[in-house]
Amino acid sequence: MAKKTAQASHPSKLATATIHDQTLQRGAGGELHQFAEGDTPVMTTAQGGPVADDQNSLRIGPRGPLVVDDFHFREKMFHFDHERIPERVVHARGYGAHGYFETYESFAKYTRADFLQRAGEKTPAFVRFSTVAGNKGSADLARDVRGFAVKIYTQEGNWDVVGNNIPVFFIQDAIKFPDLIHAAKQEPDRAFPQAQTAHDNFWDFISLTPESMNMIMWIMSDRTIPRSLRFMEGFGVHTFRFVNAKDESTFVKFHWKPKLGLQSVAWNEAVKINGADPDFHRRDLWHAIQSGNFPEWELQVQLFDQAFADSFDFDVLDPTKIIPEEILKPQPIGRLVLDRMPDNFFAETEQVAFMTQNVPPGIDFSNDPLLQGRNFSYLDTQLKRLGGPNFTHLPINAPKCPMHNFQQDGHMAMRNPVGRTNYQPNSHGEGPRESPTRGYRHFPAEEQGTKARLRPESFADHYSQARQFYISQTGAEQRHIASALTFELSKVEMPAIRERMVSHLLNIDETLATTVAQKLGMKTMPKPADAAMPTRHDLEPSPALSIAGRGPKKFEGRKLGILVTDGVDAKLLKGLTDAIVKEKGVVELIAPKVGGVEASDGTLIEAHHMIDGGPSVLFDAVALLTSAAAMDDLVNEAAARDFVADAFQHCKFIGYDQSALPLLEKAGIADALDEGVLALPGEDGLSAFVVELGKLRVWGREPSFKLGKA
Ligand code: HDD
Numbered sequence: 001m002a003k004k005t006a007q008a009s010h011p012s013k014l015a016t017a018t019i020h021d022q023t024l025q026r027g028a029g030g031e032l033h034q035f036a037e038g039d040t041p042v043m044t045t046a047q048g049g050p051v052a053d054d055q056n057s058l059r060i061g062p063r064g065p066l067v068v069d070d071f072h073f074r075e076k077m078f079h080f081d082h083e084r085i086p087e088r089v090v091h092a093r094g095y096g097a098h099g100y101f102e103t104y105e106s107f108a109k110y111t112r113a114d115f116l117q118r119a120g121e122k123t124p125a126f127v128r129f130s131t132v133a134g135n136k137g138s139a140d141l142a143r144d145v146r147g148f149a150v151k152i153y154t155q156e157g158n159w160d161v162v163g164n165n166i167p168v169f170f171i172q173d174a175i176k177f178p179d180l181i182h183a184a185k186q187e188p189d190r191a192f193p194q195a196q197t198a199h200d201n202f203w204d205f206i207s208l209t210p211e212s213m214n215m216i217m218w219i220m221s222d223r224t225i226p227r228s229l230r231f232m233e234g235f236g237v238h239t240f241r242f243v244n245a246k247d248e249s250t251f252v253k254f255h256w257k258p259k260l261g262l263q264s265v266a267w268n269e270a271v272k273i274n275g276a277d278p279d280f281h282r283r284d285l286w287h288a289i290q291s292g293n294f295p296e297w298e299l300q301v302q303l304f305d306q307a308f309a310d311s312f313d314f315d316v317l318d319p320t321k322i323i324p325e326e327i328l329k330p331q332p333i334g335r336l337v338l339d340r341m342p343d344n345f346f347a348e349t350e351q352v353a354f355m356t357q358n359v360p361p362g363i364d365f366s367n368d369p370l371l372q373g374r375n376f377s378y379l380d381t382q383l384k385r386l387g388g389p390n391f392t393h394l395p396i397n398a399p400k401c402p403m404h405n406f407q408q409d410g411h412m413a414m415r416n417p418v419g420r421t422n423y424q425p426n427s428h429g430e431g432p433r434e435s436p437t438r439g440y441r442h443f444p445a446e447e448q449g450t451k452a453r454l455r456p457e458s459f460a461d462h463y464s465q466a467r468q469f470y471i472s473q474t475g476a477e478q479r480h481i482a483s484a485l486t487f488e489l490s491k492v493e494m495p496a497i498r499e500r501m502v503s504h505l506l507n508i509d510e511t512l513a514t515t516v517a518q519k520l521g522m523k524t525m526p527k528p529a530d531a532a533m534p535t536r537h538d539l540e541p542s543p544a545l546s547i548a549g550r551g552p553k554k555f556e557g558r559k560l561g562i563l564v565t566d567g568v569d570a571k572l573l574k575g576l577t578d579a580i581v582k583e584k585g586v587v588e589l590i591a592p593k594v595g596g597v598e599a600s601d602g603t604l605i606e607a608h609h610m611i612d613g614g615p616s617v618l619f620d621a622v623a624l625l626t627s628a629a630a631m632d633d634l635v636n637e638a639a640a641r642d643f644v645a646d647a648f649q650h651c652k653f654i655g656y657d658q659s660a661l662p663l664l665e666k667a668g669i670a671d672a673l674d675e676g677v678l679a680l681p682g683e684d685g686l687s688a689f690v691v692e693l694g695k696l697r698v699w700g701r702e703p704s705f706k707l708g709k710a
Contacts, residue, residue, distance in 0.1 A: 034050055045071070045072055045075050046075055046079065047075075049072075051072055054072075057070055057073045058070035058073065085350070085351075085385060085386065085387065086384060086385050087135060087136045087385075088130075088381070088385065089181065089381065090132050090133070090181050091130035091131070091132055091147045091149075092130075092134065092135050092136045092138075093130055093131050093134050093135065093136050093137070093138050093140075093195075094128045094129060094130030094131075094147065094349060095128070095129055095130075095229070095281065095282040095285055095349060096126060096127060096128035096129070096342060096348060096349035096352060097126070097127055097285060097289055097295075097338040097339075097340065097341055097342070098124070098125070098126050098338065098339070098340040098341070098342065098348075099124075099125050099126075099127065099294070099336060099337045099338035099339050099340065100122045100123060100124055100125055100336075100337055100339070101115070101122070101123045101125045101152050101299070101334055101335070101336050102120065102121070102122045102123075102334055102335050102336075102337070103115060103116050103117075103118060103119060103120065103121045103122075103123075103333065103334045104119060104332060104333055104334050104335070105119045105333075106118060106119060107242075107333055108244065108245070109244065110242040110244055110250050110252075110303060111242035111243060111244055111250075111362040111363060112243065112244050112245045112361055112362035113154065113156070113159070113242075113360050113361065113362030113363055114154060114155050114156045114360065114361070114362070115152065115154040115155065115156075115159075115360070116333065116334070116362070123152050123153060123154055123155075124152075124153045124400055125150060125151060125152045125153065125336060126150075126151045126153075126348070126352060126396065127148070127149065127150050127151070127336070127338060128147065128149045128349060128352055128354070129146055129147060129148060129149075129229045129281070129285075130146065130147035130149070131144040131145075131146060131147070131195065132144050132145045132146075132147065132184070133181075133184050133185055133194075133195055133196065133197065134194060134195025134196075135194060135195070138194060138195035138278075139195065139274035139278035140273075140274070140277075140278060140279060140280045140281035140282065141225060141265070141270040141271075141273045141274045141280055141281070142195040142196055142274070143196065143197070143198075143219070143224045143225055143267075143270065143484065143488075144195065144196075144197070144219075144224055145164050145165065145166050145219060145224060146164065146165040146224075146226060146229070146232060147162075147163075147164055147165075148163045148164055148165050148232075148234030148235070148256065149161070149162045149163065149354040150162075150163070150234070150256070150336065151352065151354060151358075153399060153400040153401070154360045154401070155400075155401045156360040156361055156401065157358070157360050157399050157401065158358045158360075158397075158399050159358060159359055159360050159363060160354045160355055160356060160357075160358040160359075161234075161236050161254055162354045162355070162356050162374070162378065163234050163235050163236045163237055163254065163256070164234070164235060164237060165223060165226065165232045165233055165234055165235070166215070166218045166219070166223055166224075166235065167233075167235035167237055167253075167255070167322050168214050168215050168218060168237065168319065168320050168321065168322055168465075169215060169237055169319045169320060169370060170206075170209070170211075170212040170215045170320075171209065171211060171212065171319075171320075171370065172211050172318055172319060172320055172369065172370060172455065172459050173369045173370065173373065173455065174369060174370050174372070174373020174374060174376075174377065175373065176209070177373065177377070179205060180205065180209075182201075183201045183202050183204065183205035183206075184197055184201075184202050184205075187199060187200070187201050193491075197219070197488060198487065198488040198490075198491035198492075199491055199492065200492050200493055200494055200497060203488065203489060203492050203497050203498075203501060204494070204497050206501070207497055207500035207501045207504065208500070210462040210463075210504060210529065210531070210532075211320050211459070211462050212320070213462050213463055213466040213504055213507075213508060214320050214321065214462070214465045214466040214469060215320060216466065216504075217466045217469040217470050217481065217508065218469060220480075220481045220484040220485050220488070221469075221473065221477060221480065221481050221484070221547075222264035222265075222477060222480055222547055223264065223547065225264050225265050225266075225267060225270040226263070226264050226265075226281075227263040227264055227265050227620070228263065228281065228284045228285070228288075228557075229281050229284065229285050229295075230258060230260055230284070230285065230288060230295040230557060231258055231260055231261060231262055231263040231264075231557075232258060232262065233255065233256060233257060233258060233262065233297075234255070234256030234297065235253075235254065235255055235256070236253060236254030236255075237253075237319055237370075238253075238319055238365075238366060238368040238370065238371040239251050239252070239253055239309075239316045239317060239366040239368055240252050240253070240254070240359075240363060240364065240365060240366060240371075241363070241364040241365065241366060241443055242301075242303070242362065242363060242364075243361075243362055243363070243364050243441075243443050244362070247441065247443070247444070249364070249443050249445075250303050250304070250305060251303070251304050251305065251306075251308075251309060251316060251366065252301050252302065252303055252304075253301065253302040253323065253330075254299065254300075254301060255299070255300045255301070255302070255330050256297040256298070256299060256300075256336065257297055257298045257300055257330075258295070258296075258297050259295075259296040259297065259298065259335075260295070260296075260552050260556060260557040261550060261551045261552030261553075261554075262547045262550045262551065263547070263551055263552075263620075263696060264547055265617075265650070266480075266649075266650045266651065266702075267480065267483065267484065267487070268649065268650065269617045269646070269650045272615065272617045272646065273617045273618070276615050276617055276618060277618060280618070285338075286341060287586075288557070289338060289339065289340065289341050290341065291586075293557060293584065294337050294338055294339040295337075295338050295557075296335055296336065296337045296338075297335065297336045298332050298334070298335050298336075299332070299333050299334045299335065299336060300330035300331060300332050300333070301330060301331055301333055302323055302325070302328045302329075302330050302331075303328075303331065304316070304323070304328060308328070312327075313464075313536075313539070314458070314461065314464075314465065315456065315458035315459055316366070317366055317367050317368045317369070317456075317459075318368075318458070318459045319368055319370040319371070320459075320462070320465075321465055322465065324468070324540075324542040324544065324545075325542065325544040326540070326542050326543070326544065342396075347394075347395070347396065348395075348396045351386060351391070351394050351396055351397070352396045352397060353378075353382040353385075353386060353391050353392075353394075353397050354378065355375075355378035355379055355382070356371060356374040356375050356378055357375045357378060357379060359440075360440075361438075361439070361440045361441065364442060364443045367445075367447075387411055387412070388410050388411030388412055389407075389410045389411070390410050390411060390412050390413050390414060393412070393413070393414035393415060404431070404432035405432060406422050406423060406424060406431065406432075408422055419431075460532040460533050461532070461533040461535075461536070462507075462531065462532070462533075463504075463507040463508055463531060463533075463535040464533075464535050464536040464539055465539070466508045467507075467508045467509055467535055467536075467537070467539070468539040468540075468541065468542060468545075469542075469545050470508055470509050470512060471509070471541050472541040472542045472543060472544075472545040472546055473545070473546050473548075474546055474548045474549065474699075475704070476548065476699040476700075476702060476704075477546060477547065477548055478512070479702070479704065479705065481512070482512055482515045482516055482519070483519075485501070485505070485512075485516045486515075486516050486519040486520055489501055489516065489520055490520060498520055498522065499522070499526045500526070500529070501516075502516060502517045502520075502522065502525070502526055503526040503527060503528055503529040504529045506525075506526070506527075506528035506529070507528050507529055507531050507535050508535065513525070515705075548699065551694075551695070551696050552694070552696075553694045553695070554583065554694045555580065555583045555584075555585045555620070555621075555690055555693040555694050555696075556583055556584040556585060557584065557585070558585050558586070558620035558621070558693070558696070559585065559586045559587070559588060559618070559619050559620050560576075560580050560585060560586070560587050560588075560619060560620065560621050560622065560623060560693070561588050561589075561590055561614060561616060561618065561619030561621075561622045561623075562576065562577075562587060562588070562589050562590065562622070562623045562624075562625055563590045563591075563611070563622065563623070563624045563625070563626065563640070563643060563660075564589050564590070564591050564597050564599075564605070564607070564625050564626065565591065565592060565597055565626045565627055565630030565631075565634060566597045566598050566627060566629070566630050567597075567598070567599070567600055567626075567627025567628075567629050567630055568597055568599050568600065568605075568625045568626065568627060569599075569600050569625060569627075569657060570599035570600050570601040570603060571600075571601075572625055572657060572680060572681060573599065573605070573625050575681065575686050576623060576625070576655070576680065576681075576686050576689075579686045579687050579689070579690045580690060582687075582690075583690050583693075583694075585690075585693075588608040588609065588614065588618075588619070589605065589606075589607045589608050589609075590607060590608065590609045590610070590611055590614040590643070591607035591609075591610065591611070592610065592611060592630075592633065592634070592637070592640075593607070593610055594606075594607050594608075594609065594610045594613070595607070600627070611637060611639040611640050611643060612639045615639070615642060615643060615646065616642075616643045616644070616646045616647040616650070616652065617646060617650065619647075619652070620652065620693070620696065621647075621652050621653040621654070621655075621693050621696075622643065622644075622647045622652060622653075622654055622655070623654070623655035623656065623680065624644065624654070624655070624656040624657070624660035624663060624664075625656075625657055625660070625680070626657065626659045626660045626663065627659050628659045630659075631659060631660075631662050631663065634663055635662050635663055635666040640663060641663070641666050641667045641668075642667075643667075644663055644664060644667035644669065645667040645668060645669065648667070648669045648672070648677070648701070650697075651676070651697040651698045651699050651700075651701045651702060652676070652697065652698075653676045653677075653678065653689075653692060653693050653695070653696075653697075653698065654676065654677045654678070655678050655679075655680045655682075655689050656677070656678075656679060656680060657679070657680050658679065664677070674698060674700075674701060675698065676692075676698035676701060678692065
């Protein structure tokens with residue numbers, strides 16, 4: 001083997017010696033570095049011993065038995081056998097990214113949290129998005145709540161906002177969480193269905209839990225099938241407290257607002273995406289960040305005092321309720337930018353430990369009973385998952401500020417404390433001391449009452465906000481809710497559960513209840529469920545609750561899939577690509593062969609996908625730039641016909657050049673062309689097409705059943 005000398009990048013630090021066929025170099029600290037070839041380091045065991053052969057285990061003779069002396073084999077297998085750790089009991093499937101939080105202005109008036117004191121200050125952050133019910137290997141487009149957990153590494157310790165993309169929750173008391181999750185996940189005897197709530201146990205539990213009805217409206221809406229993690233809101237859910245330097249408290253609710261607006265997919269599309277690309281959301285985030293299109297959210301806060309809380313229609317401690325944004329406008333306080341993917345998924349995204357109890361001075365809890373229960377559960381769960389009390393030593397979990405205390409020992413202790421003193425007070429004058437002025441001061445709330453297991457009466461209205469959510473949706477969104485409820489309940493085997501659910505829907509909206517009952521084929525309507533409090537019909541619709549009206553009106557951050565064939569008009573393709581890129585969108589080409597096509601001017605253009613591998617569900621809009629010569633083959637390809645038919649069915653904009661008309665015809669939509677199917681380049685040019693794409697979907701194209709008359 002060739003003998004190479006010093007590693008080029010650090011020649012001054014390394015003195016070279018040679019042993020056998022490897023090069024041995026001493027670093028500045030006297031440590032030995034070994035290089036097999038050039039800059040390639042020598043593989044070692046976990047003990048640091050150099051490995052000579054990693055291809056063959058040690059054996060007696062070429063066809064003989066393996067021997068126990070093979071410490072390299074044994075160590076390698078031992079480590080592999082222990083690679084997995086328990087997956088999270090909920091939110092097992094997730095994807096994370098690094099970034100930073102930037103404070104807009106000093107918020108000292110409300111909070112003494114150090115990272116919110118100075119305009120323009122940037123604080124490192126890590127975010128993990130997740131689905132709730134599915135296991136680690138499940139698909140991204142399951143109809144499910146999305147976790148939106150943010151860790152901000154402040155100079156006064158980590159702040160974790162462990163939120164969801166929905167601002168309310170299923171239950172009011174943490175003691176019900178194990179029941180909720182047992183019911184939602186796969187049924188224990190058969191271990192299915194996975195990653196979906198469309199089964200008896202979930203709807204059985206829900207139909208017996210009226211407090212979940214507001215959440216049910218949210219999860220049956222398009223919020224649970226987001227187009228991208230980048231296009232969804234996040235919420236801290238609970239009421240928290242800001243506490244300022246004078247120890248004055250202001251109640252606060254946290255909202256993350258995506259810069260690129262809100263967007264979801266259609267249900268039929270979600271089902272197909274799960275087959276076409278189960279990693280659709282993680283791939284989307286990966287590509288966005290790797291290509292420099294950093295996703296961004298604004299942190300907005302709803303601030304209020306005790307007087308507001310006392311006068312509000314609902315209890316601000318009840319996590320099944322929101323404060324409508326039209327009643328209490330959220331104020332922006334900073335922005336969160338994700339600009340770096342983890343180096344290693346396991347080390348960072350899998351091992352990150354979020355805990356609601358992680359709050360810096362200036363941010364405190366309210367008495368929301370769900371929040372208080374969570375403050376116990378998260379610390380506890382990390383012990384099981386990460387194996388010991390030293391999970392805070394892992395780089396992803398360690399604070400990025402100085403840290404001193406006398407906690408010691410335990411599994412996997414990574415630090416090497418020095419000195420004799422490991423207690424306080426001590427007379428050696430060593431070690432850290434607590435600081436009443438700089439340390440965390442809990443808000444001195446006055447509490448009194450009788451110790452009892454109870455639920456406040458102020459938590460008893462379970463239907464009014466569910467109704468408010470429903471009436472705030474557009475017609476198409478209401479139809480999606482009705483269809484989602486019908487789909488889910490159609491998977492329920494016990495008719496009594498379906499009836500119980502319809503009896504709850506009657507307390508929310510009669511036409512919704514009737515529609516679902518009819519679509520389920522129920523012969524008679526049940527009575528409305530007994531309600532602790534009658535549903536209020538006087539709550540105004542809240543436009544902020546609808547996604548449809550809150551799109552970005554731009555194609556930025558979205559993806560156009562262009563189906564191309566040999567003979568594609570080179571000028572048209574370049575013009576369209578340039579127009580999309582100018583709008584900060586992404587273009588991918590789909591062709592009969594992934595090797596690409598020969599354009600009209602003879603240039604060879606590589607494709608990103610072959611038609612089978614790039615169905616239109618992967619794109620926000622599509623264009624068909626083909627040639628008459630290629631049409632005979634194309635119209636006979638089922639994947640090409642599906643490409644067009646699905647794009648149409650999923651209400652997407654479709655641009656086409658004249659040569660593609662036979663494909664529209666074969667896909668069965670030539671007679672149904674509407675304002676969303678546009679000839680290219682079009683009278684007003686390609687940029688006009690791109691402006692149209694900013695509308696994202698033509699929801700009016702959906703078969704519109706009338707609610708209540710299905
Ligand atoms: Fe939870 C994980 C969000 C109620 C107990 N939860 C977890 C994650 C998110 C949420 C985003 C994943 C964190 C990550 O990416 O690692 N959970 C919520 C929200 C809730 C909520 C928004 C209601 C407002 N959770 C909740 C309750 C309990 C838990 C009431 C128990 C009393 N949650 C857990 C847990 C998990 C968890 C078992 C599993 C893995 C983990 O914590 O680290 O402790």
